[in-house]
Structures are given as C-alpha cells and as structure tokens.
C-alpha cells in the first residue's frame with residue numbers, strides 16, 4: 001500500500017472515530033435532558049436517589065429505572081398533568097429496589113406503571129411491589145398496559 005493510501009485510510013479511521021465521539025456526546029446530552037425532564041415528576045427530596053439509579057454505570061441497576069422513565073404509564077393515561085408527582089411510596093421503593101425489577105404491571109384504573117420483581121425467563125405477575133395501585137387503589141396487571149382505556153368498575157349486583 002502506498003504512503004498516500006495509508007495516510008488516506010488513517011484519516012478516514014480518525015474521522016469515523018470523531019463522528020462516533022460526537023454521537024456519544026450528543027446521545028449523552030440527550031439522555032441527561034431526558035433524565036432532568038423525568039425528575040420533575042419525582043418528589044424533590046428523592047430526585048438525587050432516582051438520578052443515581054438512572055445514571056448508574058451498572059446496567060442492571062439502571063435498567064429498571066430507565067424502563068420506568070421511557071414508559072411511566074399506559075399510552076391511554078398520558079400525558080401527566082402539570083405539577084404531577086409520582087406516588088411517594090412507589091418512588092421510595094424504586095430508589096432502593098433490587099436490580100431485578102421492572103414496571104411491567106400497569107394500573108387498570110389510572111394507567112400508572114407499577115414496579116414488580118422479576119427474573120429472566122419467568123413470568124412473575126404475583127411479585128408486584130404494589131398489589132394495589134399506590135396512586136388510585138386500582139389493580140395493577142400486565143394486560144392493563146395494552147388496554148384502550150381504564151377498565152370499567154364492575155357494577156354492584158342489584159338486589
């Protein structure tokens with residue numbers, strides 16, 4: 001390979017690396033902005049604990065919280081009203097949760113995604129951290145996320 005070709009290849013490789021580095025900076029800036037926007041919904045004294053969790057270098061620690069950030073409620077329940085805050089008990093649970101949690105259950109009444117413990121390859125709907133929605137008292141289920149709206153409350157049988 002001629003010296004000219006070697007220099008050209010080296011230049012191309014350096015350029016690719018600089019493009020990747022800029023992409024990483026942009027992605028990091030976008031992620032930081034997403035985290036800040038999400039923290040608005042967290043009670044102020046718990047924001048640092050959730051930020052630490054979201055920004056952890058340990059993927060398993062960050063994953064459950066990131067799952068929550070990306071999809072905090074069923075589509076039919078969004079958007080949150082101005083000034084909304086997640087239920088304190090749920091935020092406290094997530095701040096100190098073991099790594100193996102996700103927000104795989106969703107409230108049938110209000111659409112809030114509710115954390116549960118889980119294990120790879122095992123469905124564990126009975127391991128919900130909150131058997132009753134900490135926001136409205138509704139029932140968290142896996143299926144509620146995919147519903148078209150709140151589940152109607154069954155009518156009391158008339159006597």
Ligand SMILES: [Zn+2]
Pocket residue numbers: 107108109110111112133134135136137138
């Ligand atoms: Zn609810």
